[in-house]
Amino acid sequence: MATDExxxxxxxxxASSDDTPPRGRGTRVRRQRVRAAWLFLAPMLIVLTAVAxxxxxxxxxxxxxxxxxxxxxxxxxxGFDNYLxxxxxxxGILADPLWWQSVWxxxxxxxVSVSLEAVLGVIVAxxxxxxxxxxxxxxxxxxIPWAIPTVVSAKIWxxxxxxxxxxxxxxLLTIGLIDAPLSWTADASLSMWAVIMVDVWKATPFVALxxxxxxxxxxxDCYEAAKVDGIHPAKVFFRVTLPLITPALLVAVIFRxxxxxxxxxxxxxxxxxxxxxxxMSIYARQQLVEFQDVGYGSAASTLLFMIIALVTVIYLxxxxxxxxxxx
Amino acid sequence: MSLRTLKAVLLKIGFWLLVAVLMVYAIFPFYYAxxxxxxxxxxxxxxxxxxxxxxxxxxxxxLSQPTFVAAIRNSVIVALSVVAIALLLGLTAAWALGRVxxxxxxxxxxxxxxxxxxxxxxVLSGLFEVIRTLDLYNSPGGLILSYTxxxxxxxxxxxxxxxxxxxxxxxxxxxxxxASPWVTLTKVFMPLLWPxxxxxxxxxxxxxxxxxxxxxxxxxxxxxxTVPVAIALISGGSxxxxxxxxxxxxxxxxxxxxVVLVVIFQRRIVSGLTAGAVKG
Numbered sequence: 001m002a003t004d005e006x007x008x009x010x011x012x013x014x015a016s017s018d019d020t021p022p023r024g025r026g027t028r029v030r031r032q033r034v035r036a037a038w039l040f041l042a043p044m045l046i047v048l049t050a051v052a053x054x055x056x057x058x059x060x061x062x063x064x065x066x067x068x069x070x071x072x073x074x075x076x077x078x079g080f081d082n083y084l085x086x087x088x089x090x091x092g093i094l095a096d097p098l099w100w101q102s103v104w105x106x107x108x109x110x111x112v113s114v115s116l117e118a119v120l121g122v123i124v125a126x127x128x129x130x131x132x133x134x135x136x137x138x139x140x141x142x143x144i145p146w147a148i149p150t151v152v153s154a155k156i157w158x159x160x161x162x163x164x165x166x167x168x169x170x171x172l173l174t175i176g177l178i179d180a181p182l183s184w185t186a187d188a189s190l191s192m193w194a195v196i197m198v199d200v201w202k203a204t205p206f207v208a209l210x211x212x213x214x215x216x217x218x219x220x221d222c223y224e225a226a227k228v229d230g231i232h233p234a235k236v237f238f239r240v241t242l243p244l245i246t247p248a249l250l251v252a253v254i255f256r257x258x259x260x261x262x263x264x265x266x267x268x269x270x271x272x273x274x275x276x277x278x279x280m281s282i283y284a285r286q287q288l289v290e291f292q293d294v295g296y297g298s299a300a301s302t303l304l305f306m307i308i309a310l311v312t313v314i315y316l317x318x319x320x321x322x323x324x325x326x327x
Numbered sequence: 328m329s330l331r332t333l334k335a336v337l338l339k340i341g342f343w344l345l346v347a348v349l350m351v352y353a354i355f356p357f358y359y360a361x362x363x364x365x366x367x368x369x370x371x372x373x374x375x376x377x378x379x380x381x382x383x384x385x386x387x388x389x390l391s392q393p394t395f396v397a398a399i400r401n402s403v404i405v406a407l408s409v410v411a412i413a414l415l416l417g418l419t420a421a422w423a424l425g426r427v428x429x430x431x432x433x434x435x436x437x438x439x440x441x442x443x444x445x446x447x448x449x450v451l452s453g454l455f456e457v458i459r460t461l462d463l464y465n466s467p468g469g470l471i472l473s474y475t476x477x478x479x480x481x482x483x484x485x486x487x488x489x490x491x492x493x494x495x496x497x498x499x500x501x502x503x504x505x506a507s508p509w510v511t512l513t514k515v516f517m518p519l520l521w522p523x524x525x526x527x528x529x530x531x532x533x534x535x536x537x538x539x540x541x542x543x544x545x546x547x548x549x550x551x552x553t554v555p556v557a558i559a560l561i562s563g564g565s566x567x568x569x570x571x572x573x574x575x576x577x578x579x580x581x582x583x584x585x586v587v588l589v590v591i592f593q594r595r596i597v598s599g600l601t602a603g604a605v606k607g
Contacts, residue, residue: 029502033427033508034427034429036423036427036507036508037422037423037424037427037429037508038423038429040419040420040422040423040508040512041419041420041423041424041435043415043416043419043420044416044417044419044420044439044479044483045435047412047416047472047475047479048438048439048442048475048476048479048480050457050472051450051454051457051472051473051475051476052442052445052450052476053442054453054457055450055452055453055454055456055457056445056449056450056453057453058452058453058456058457059449059450059451059452059453062452062453067452072456072459123345124349127342127345127346127349130342132342132346136593138346138349138350139593139597140589140590140593141350141353141354142349142353143589143590143593143596143597144353144354144357144586144589145353145356145357146589147533147582147585147586147588147589148357148582148585148586149536149537149539149554149555149581149582149585150537150539150555151537151539151555151556151558151559152360152555152558152578152581152582153356155558155559155574155575155578156356156357156359156360156575156578157356159359159360159363159571159574159575160356160359162571164372165371165372165374165571166374167359167374167376170374201352201356205353206600209597209600209601210600210601212597212601213597213601258444261446262446262447262448264447264448264539264540265539265540265555268539268543268559269559280448281446281447281448281540284448284451285448285451285540285544288451288452289544294452297451297452298452298453301446301448301449301450301451301452302449304446304448304449305445305446305449308444308445308446308449309444312441312444
């Protein structure tokens with residue numbers, strides 16, 4: 001969730017970023033200010049190095065060793081054996097079918113849940129953008145799923161999806177949609193959908209709020225013009241509204257996608273380490289903590305990091321090109 | 328009734344139906360958790376949609392567990408400390424990034440953005456080593472330190488965005504008076520940045536209160552857990568006998584403060600979430 005908030009502030013920065021200092025007058029004051037700036041940045045940079053930069057380097061190093069949780073210091077360098085090695089057959093992560101299944105699961109989860117969140121988010125935003133009595137109340141209600149801790153929402157849904165006593169099975173049975181209770185979290189063919197259901201419920205408000213902010217900035221006059229010309233509202237939406245909110249929607253989708261690619265809590269609580277919903281984060285943590293194999297787990301972490309870095313670079317590249325094209 | 332008014336009425340009904348469906352969808356799971364938590368254990372396995380009777384035994388059961396009370400205490404300590412640290416470091420960094428032009432500023436901004444995209448798992452083993460070296464394993468200190476990885480980046484970004492919007496004249500006057508950057512920051516900018524700080528502080532608090540992966544990995548004993556981990560690890564006799572009543576009571580206890588915060592400060596939170604998004 002953390003990325004959600006700040007990613008968004010980025011756009012504004014890019015528009016005004018300008019590194020070249022003004023030349024000439026007041027150079028002494030300027031030099032003092034630059035020195036003060038670095039001094040003021042130092043604590044943040046030191047902390048981020050300690051919790052992000054250095055650990056990342058160490059994780060990569062561990063991935064090249066046979067480190068285990070009990071003997072981090074006595075780790076031996078073993079090259080890329082954790083990734084792939086031939087020893088009477090291929091071994092290593094890249095030869096592990098479970099790893100590839102978790103890669104596939106992660107991509108499937110990301111694609112399906114983010115698409116659903118985008119569509120639902122736009123619908124919710126359109127509703128919240130309409131003027132009606134009690135709008136503030138509805139907006140506050142929409143924020144509740146977002147604010148509930150992921151672990152708690154996973155537990156609540158686990159209870160609602162309980163195979164014997166869950167309210168969802170009860171409801172579906174009453175309506176007559178199913179004949180027998182479904183075991184949502186245990187059945188391998190259903191559990192991924194259960195996880196997606198919870199994630200969509202929790203993350204849609206975020207997408208909706210970003211889209212709503214964009215909707216509220218739209219110029220009124222083209223809508224009045226469309227109304228005067230008697231153009232069908234659906235056409236107005238697809239021709240006018242949707243293109244105008246696409247940038248905000250894209251930002252929301254990218255940040256949701258980055259979050260979904262590293263999904264951990266909701267799956268850990270709902271289905272634990274089941275293979276049918278195992279994602280890359282679950283796989284890596286299981287190796288690291290439960291199997292105590294720091295070397296192998298770090299290799300999985302590193303691969304996950306590289307996949308997310310790739311997505312980020314593509315996003316930044318596209319974002320920059322898009323900004324450049326507009327100017 | 329003409330066709331036109333009929334259509335308008337139908338549209339209106341459809342709209343309110345949609346609003347109702349969305350409301351139920353958003354609220355029902357939490358409502359159902361409240362309903363379940365108020366049931367005596369004997370009625371737990373009969374599905375009901377309303378609160379028939381109020382029975383507080385689940386709450387009593389949860390709050391009489393020393394480990395759960397300790398978890399609440401740990402969560403409060405961790406979340407408040409994370410907010411304080413993120414605001415302090417974020418504010419100084421935001422002054423540098425927002426008010427001073429210097430070589431490398433964009434690079435620093437990009438680095439901060441990059442950190443926020445880190446999957447937490449990617450630093451898990453390295454961070455474990457750091458925390459153990461600093462002797463912070465299995466203590467709130469380890470969590471406070473590690474949570475800066477996701478709270479600092481967005482604090483810095485949002486505060487920088489707000490800091491840039493303040494007029495230059497404010498600072499020029501302070502410089503002419505010979506005020507040091509620290510004095511300028513605390514006496515000139517901070518009073519103006521309270522709204523932004525409240526927003527980022529709230530977001531940081533919620534993020535820290537909800538975090539699970541680090542809390543699960545960097546703590547070992549029940550007395551050091553935070554609430555998300557405590558709730559995830561509540562277990563019964565077997566996998567099939569989870570004590571759902573107490574679990575739901577615990578869920579309600581840890582969620583109510585957040586729901587209250589969100590309802591009171593919804594404008595702030597929305598503005599924080601969307602700061603700058605519109606131009607994106």
